[in-house]
Amino acid sequence: MMVTWNTFSDTKESMVEFGFKVENLNMTASGSRTKFVDGGLEKHTQYIHRVTLTNLIPGSLYMYRCGSSYGWSSLFYFRALPSDPTPKGGIRFAVYGDMGNENPQALGRLQVEAQNGMYDAILHVGDFAYDMEQGNGTVGDEFMRQIETAAAYVPYMTCPGNHENAYNFSNYKNRFTMPMYEEVESLWYSWNIGTAHIISFSTEANFFSSQVVINNQMAWLQKDLEEATKPENRAKYPWIIAMGHKPMYCTWNTGVEDCAKIVGITREAFEDLFYKYGVDLYIGAHEHSYERMWPLYNNKVYNGSMDAPYTNPKAPVHIITGSAGNREPQSILLPPKSFTAFQTRDFGYTRFFILNSTHIHAEQVSDDKGGQIIDKFTLIKNQHGPEAWL
Template sequence: MCIIVMFVQDNGRIGDEFMRQIESIAAYTPYMTCPGNHEWVANFSQYRSRFSMPGDTESLWYSWNIGPAHIISFSTEVYFYLEFGLDLLFTQYQWLRSDLEVRMGRNDTTPPAPGLEDLFYQYGVDLELWAHEHTYERLWPVYNYKVLNGSSEEPYVNPKAPVHIITGSAGCREKHDGFIPHPRDWSAFRSSDYGYTRMHVINHTHLYLEQVSDDQYGKVIDKMMLVKEKHGAHAWS
């Protein structure tokens, strides 16, 4: 599980209380964490002091292998809280590029600016999971505002761009975020139900993902099978 704690409020006391409440589960259930916008106070200092994830980056970003999957956890918050300087932004970008280069087994030319879309596209990232928005949305494979499906019949079979899933519907006292009235071409499915996402990496080529609605008592409201028969950079595939 991924834990997001509201350390920003009451000098971390809200976060402390939350951590006490989940002790009985967190003590026995493996979990991974990543910082979000609620952890920004004092340059994420409370988050850094509480968690110990792999690597030597104070748990702010890291990667690990599980079965056939290589999973990267990183922070988009470094693009927003620039009052703390640009060091975190550029350090994370350089780390991301190095991590992807190792996975690809080559050193490609990547953009010098610390943007993410070109980086993930060129290094062939298959799936990108995002949160923050208190909703769920599945996108068609998309890059540079263009839908790049594998085919019209099987859009997620050998897609020509990364697949984006926005899964932030676990619940929040701020309630749901609204959708724009008319979705863009790359929006395949969206829902404002509270719920959660399950993902199963079946093997080196197949990944199954489904969205479960808590509002509908555990009903699976969306599902997708992502198939990549050949892994590699989208830009040169």
């Protein structure tokens, strides 16, 4: 488990004290810190501390605090991930994008659920704070304090969105510590959990970064997918789930021609690659809506069968979940397209549960409707990989 925090002065040390009991935090881990200067005029400076806790006992509840002899955080807790890849209730996620410092509608419910141990991980699919660099980075500071009440209790896994692009994504790269942060500053990475291989990548590279970065990411994606689809790996982690901020399809419009034009750039860059390796589920955000689509490839709907479209579907399933709330308006409702299974502009977020190697269950929570589940679906596959498309 990686613990990341910031201090505004250089405290010289980065320590985590942890243990099984509040009165006995008998284990200590130390890490490192880096100086982060925001790109704004005031050169707002802080120190980002990172400590990795290793040799954790799967499923155990740990108490911890972070800091140093110069001062300590509040006491927090987390549960180490289970060793059983198919625990009762599945591996449980909350997933959303587009959460701001102002009007983070879904946050209150997520804080309670994260603290209550309802999730094994939270996935934030890009667009944070609106924007972290604003106020010389102080909006980012405030946003991190807001999400601490969820992110200190459960792994908070991220990918960059367009709102992170200032100063070459510096606030994103510095504030979050994802797998591969040392190599590519958390812009892309993959990890395995339960029966799933999860790929997080930057759709924004193709809008804001140099050709070198675009090429590096594509080469990494290709290599990662090749590795993940080797028979021995896919047998262990049959589900391949990709998350990137911008969707590949949508029927909404946030003011510009998103669904007509912008998503096409993402689709052209990544869709063929994901189809080729049999990616099962693509999670996007960016549109301030929730939209569930029929299995889709190359603008065409590929149902498994008419009465059970999510049973052995013939193409990846796409969802958009960008409704966590921010200062911008929700998306405008446009008529559904042929690929639309469900759409809503209610604020909210998605829960999904990887039950085992054949079943994923997902549900959409509406904050407008007091936490009511307004959509759900089960993705059933007894064959994974590109051969499943045949």
